Amino acid sequence: MKNLRVINLKKVYGRGESEVRAIDGISLEIQPNKFTAIIGKSGSGKSTLLHCMAGLDKPTSGKVFIDDLDLYTLNDDKLSKLRSEEFGFIFQSYNLISVINVYDNIVLPISLSGGKVDKKYIDDLIEKLGIKSQIKKFPNELSGGQQQRVAIARALANKPSIIFADEPTGNLDSKTTNEVMNLLKFCIEEYKQTLVMITHNDEIASSADNTINISDGKVI
Known part of the structure; x- marks a missing residue:
């Protein structure tokens, strides 16, 4: 399990009168092996915060630590590897690749990083997510719920310490949303992972171990 900490994080767009502080001095710590929900109105800075924590978008200033390592002291290659x-x-x-089948979509992150596929682990993952019968199909042959299960399998394929999810149930009906959330919570428990999720769904947020409420780039 990895500890994720954010210290005085800022992300500023524009200058002068057009300046926008998407993140305005946020400090927080994400509990390992827990489900943390990030909530807030549209434009509050939720996605920017998630992307900065995940190493996808460089902050203007501040630090993001994984254990004792500051993400943004790494060069692009090392950050990509991490x-x-x-x-x-x-x-x-x-974000599934339409021209390759479900199985190849799932193992794609491992292939891209040059890693070795742990077939037993992947098969176990596919079984637990209920998509064993779908692995030779292509994404456009699946329902939205099935595609999201494949996306979850792909996210878990490299045995990550932390899963970052940006509105993963936003396109799903309530029944499929409940199924997907139960699967994610099961995976946290089964594989000892940390889940950080942006959601507008009050029911999902209330089921989280911790909730972070963002407004105008600040934690409230």
Whole structure:
């Protein structure tokens, strides 16, 4: 398990009268092996915060630590390597590759990082997520819920310490949303991972171990 800490994080766009402080001096600590929900109105800075914590968007100032390592002291290659080894990503739009089948989508992060596929682990993951019968299909042959399950499997394929999820249930109906959340919570418990999720869903937020409320780039 990895500890994730943010110290006085700022992300500023523009200058002078057009300056926008998307993140305005946020400090926080994410509890390992827990589900943390990030909530707030549209434009509050939630996604910017998530992307900066995940090494996807460089902050204007401040620090993001994984254990004792400051992400933004790393060069691009080392940061990319750390992301591929320690982080998993789930997005609202699934981001599956349409021209390769489900199995190849799942193991794609491992292939891209030059790692070795742990077939037993991947098979176990596919079984637990209920997509064993879908692995030879292509993404456009799946329902939205099935595609999101594949996206979850892909996010977990490299055995990440931390899963970052940006509105992963935003396109799903309530029944599928509940199924996906139960699967994610199961994976946290089963594989000892940390989940950091942006959500507008009050029911999901209330089920989290911790909740971070963002408004105008600050924690409230």
